[in-house]
Amino acid sequence: MSSFNVKAYGAASKEAELVEMQIDRREVKPFDIEIDILYCGVCHSDLHTARNDWGGTRYPSVPGHEIVGRITKVGEDVTKFKVGDLAGVGCLVDSCQECASCKQDLEQYCLNGFTGTYNGEDKYLNQQTFGGYSEKVVVDEKFVLSIPENLDLKAVAPLLCAGITTWSPLKHWNVKEGSKVAVVGLGGLGHMAIKLAKGLGAEVTLFSRSPDKIQDALDLGAHKVVISTYDNEMEAVQGTFDLIIDTVPYDHDINPYVSTLNINGTLVLVGYIGKMEDGLATPTMILGRRTVAGSVIGGIKETQEMLDFCGEHNILPEIEMIKMQDINTAYERMLKSDVRYRFVIDMQSLKD
Structure with a gap:
């Protein structure tokens, strides 16, 4: 050749x-x-x-x-x-x-x-x-x-990469006008998840450990920020979200986030590849028919749909x-x- x-x-x-x-x-x-x-x-x-x-x-x-x-x-x-x-x-x-x-x-x-x-x-x-x-x-x-x-x-x-990695779960879990979506972590993936979810008409919340991310998240289009280390703020959003996109790229405890899903809600991991050291607590899942899932990038057809959507709505990182x-x-x-x-x-x- x-x-x-x-x-x-x-x-x-x-x-x-x-x-x-x-x-x-x-x-x-x-x-x-x-x-x-x-x-x-x-x-x-x-x-x-x-x-x-x-x-x-x-x-x-x-x-x-x-x-x-x-x-x-x-x-x-x-x-x-x-x-x-x-x-x-x-x-x-x-x-x-x-x-x-x-x-x-x-x-x-x-x-x-x-x-x-x-x-x-x-x-x-x-x-x-x-x-x-x-x-x-x-x-x-x-x-x-x-x-x-x-x-x-x-x-x-x-x-x-960052765009399609977050778009694919938003589409697979049927996010639309009025859906309640949360994003864990505000980096390359997280900021795209906020922009795309908002573009689809969702009500978007950022989970962050850092209060200094609040203004950034709001500027990017999030409607609300929950500081995940504040118990009162986490308590206030129990049973709320249809979909949580977890973009954190290292091992972390996801159990506190699972309990903020509503009935039939899903937390989808897109950021971390590896073994989770903290065990998954099943009562919250079983008693609320909640799901923990994973997702990676998207196929060519779906990636083209995402690009066309970004073109129509002028969404860019x-x-x-x-x-x-x-x-x-x-x-x-x-x-x-x-x-x-x-x-x-x-x-x-x-x-x-």
């Missing part, structure tokens, strides 16, 4: 800082699209993968799965896109297309394992997949997304632009939660 070289930023080992390097991209095949990357969002998953926090990282590792750019080449059998179109690539670049999940447009739950935009198995070049911290990417058109022209392009990138050369500093700041609320890399800095 023929390939070409592009500039990228990646890590050579889990201890190494990200540096400039050369990687291979496949030449465009009949159903492929080549995208000149203009902006790439920075996700916590990027940092975890680069540092092998979850195990299984293949090096060199080039992260980035919130990719926005312009199409520079299309394969001869491509029908959905043309050269010059704006395009996006999220967390997925392939799946089996044949299993029960894929046939329901749920490629993120592919029973044979989806191919991640980075650290997946590149079946064409016999190497790991490389992400969006690079000049260009080549992707099958089935996994390419159309970007609404009216949106501010530099802020679109985080919708492709709050971002801070950085140069590619500043990614290591950005990672350190992310570990301290020192970003409001998502870093986006201006990829022109890599090309320069």
Whole structure:
């Protein structure tokens, strides 16, 4: 399979800082699209993968799965896109297309394992997949997304991970006008959950441990903030919420939140992958037919619906632009939660 070289930023080992390097991209095949990357969002998953926090990282590792750019080449059998179109690539670049999940447009739950935009198995070049911290990417058109022209392009990138991660549960649990939704944690995911839930017409509450987040949450569109360390405030919202989206990225006790669900309510975990040390107290669940669930990103169809919704309602994340050369500093700041609320890399800095 023929390939070409592009500039990228990646890590050579889990201890190494990200540096400039050369990687291979496949030449465009009949159903492929080549995208000149203009902006790439920075996700916590990027940092975890680069540092092998979850195990299984293949090096060199080039992260980035919130990719926005312009199409520079299309394969001869491509029908959905043309050269010059704006395009996006999220967390997925392939799946089996044949299993029960894929046939329901749920490629993120592919029973044979989806191919991640980075650290997946590149079946064409016999190497790991490389992400969006690079000049260009080549992707099958089935996994390419159309970007609404009216949106501010530099802020679109985080919708492709933080946006869809929170949109998917909102849609699956049928949030609509008048639904009562709570969000746990105000970071990259949490701030998108607030904006999208409000856009769907829900009454939105933020749970936070920190009173200094109150004004931010209200500015983002939350109707109310409950400080979860204040017993009186937690008591006041017992049995209230249809859906709680828990975006906290580390182990924490979810039992206090479960009791704030109404009958048939669901708490969905989207932020933490790992073992919970605090046991789940079942009486609250059993006596209220309450559910604790999990959710990850969304399929391509659902991601396109989310982008179109954001285009119609002009919903975008709050971002801070950085140069590619500043990614290591950005990672350190992310570990301290020192970003409001998502870093986006201006990829022109890599090309320069």
